[in-house]
Amino acid sequence: MDFPSFKKALLLFCFIPMCGMAQYTDVINSNRPGRAVSAYAVGKNVVQAEIGLVYEQQDNADLNTDSNIFGTDIALRYGLLFETLEVVYEGSFISQNITFTQLGTEERRTDFSRNRLGLKFLIFDPFKDPEKNKPNLYSWRANNVFQLKNLVPAVSIYGGATFTLGDNPFYPGDGTVTPRVGVATQSRLSPRFVLISNVAYDRIGTDFPEWSYAMSLSHSFRDPKWSVFVEGQGFSGDRYSDILLRSGVAYLINEDFQADFHLGSGFKNDPSRIFAVLGMSYRLDFHKDKLIPIEDQKAVQGGKIKKNSAKKKRKKKKKGKKDKVDF
Structure with a gap:
């Protein structure tokens, strides 16, 4: 793909609003299948492994080569310090047998x-405030159809490094450690559809920097254990x-x-590829919910319990005064 085509694709991506804090979920939050990564972290003190076994047929008409590739993808994720932050390692180790026809x-x-380590931090979550995202108790349709506000996504930023160790035949001449930055967004279009978008700039400072994007x-399905996905991923660089x-x-x-x-x-x-x-994803869940003092919790009506209690006390006091006057 030439660079002008990439710019058009990137412009199209930017028109999708880039607008959860990462929310721990009772069910595993995996970036698999595919390569697009979620905007959300796994949750504080959650350790997660995502592993894939890869087979690829790759032929190059220009070089007159045929090749078979066997490999392993791995991602290790850990919720660090707080709910919105995770440290993530991503690696792909492959063996490519090339035949020069x-x-x-x-x-x-x-x-x-692929061999990189970085931090992902959630900077915006449209579902952070539960009061603004309560279900409509009077309309099933309002809760299950697409609405424009659903396009507003959670947004996270990524910063890390790509490591090229030794004489790597896939990246000759690259530095041992090169910076990598990126942005990930995630929109809940409806209860059953989720859209994820990524843009990254990798191998910064080398002779062959690389842009990539994924959507x-x-x-x-009705049985929530099953899900399907479709994904497009693009790369643009001189290499x-x-x-x-x-x-x-x-x-x-x-x-x-x-x-x-x-x-x-x-x-x-x-x-051609x-x-x-x-693949599979598995987590070790050491997450513990943060205990919130009862005076800081929200009451059913949206007010603070502490304020409601004080209000009741004032009412009782006024009633007591009135009773004394009547007596």
Whole structure:
């Protein structure tokens, strides 16, 4: 994909409003399947592993090569310090067997195609205030159809580094540690549809910096254990440019364990890419709810209990005075 095309795609992305704090959920919050990452963190003191087994067929018409790739994707996430922050490691270790069809020779390349560590911090959550997001008790339709306000997304920012260790055959000449920054958004379009968008700038300061973006739409069925997704991911750089399309399914085995499978392909011939990924996500949940003093909790009517109690006391006092006068 040439850079002008990428700019058009990026402009389209920016027209989607980039507008939860990360909310701990009783059910695992996984970035799988796919590569687009959620705006939300896993929750304080939650440890989560997301692993995938990858097979890819990659052919390059320009170089007259055919190759098979076997690999493992892994993401390790930990809710650090507070609900809105997580530290995340993302890695892909692959072995690529390349056949040079004209020469009749073979070559194997084995190393990390992705190896990075960073922090993700939620800066805006449209669902932070429960008073503004209470369900409509009088209209099923109002709670289940798309509304314009649903486009307002949660937004998180990412800062980290990509590590290129040793003589990596996939990234020759890159520095050992290079910065990476990004933005992730997440919109709940309806109770069953979620839209996630990412933009990132990677390998900053090298001869081959890289822009990437991803947009993922997921849908859960009436049986909430099953969900499907479709995702587009693009890359733009002097070393590699392409658009990838993925689609797959996820199944929630229990509240801490999810399995998934997806297929994908690219749109270019230099190289062409077709891949399949089988994965799982599992968390160790050490999260503890923060205890809020009763005087700081919201009453059913939206007022503070402390104020309501004081108001009742004043009423009783006035009533007592009135009774004395009548007597």
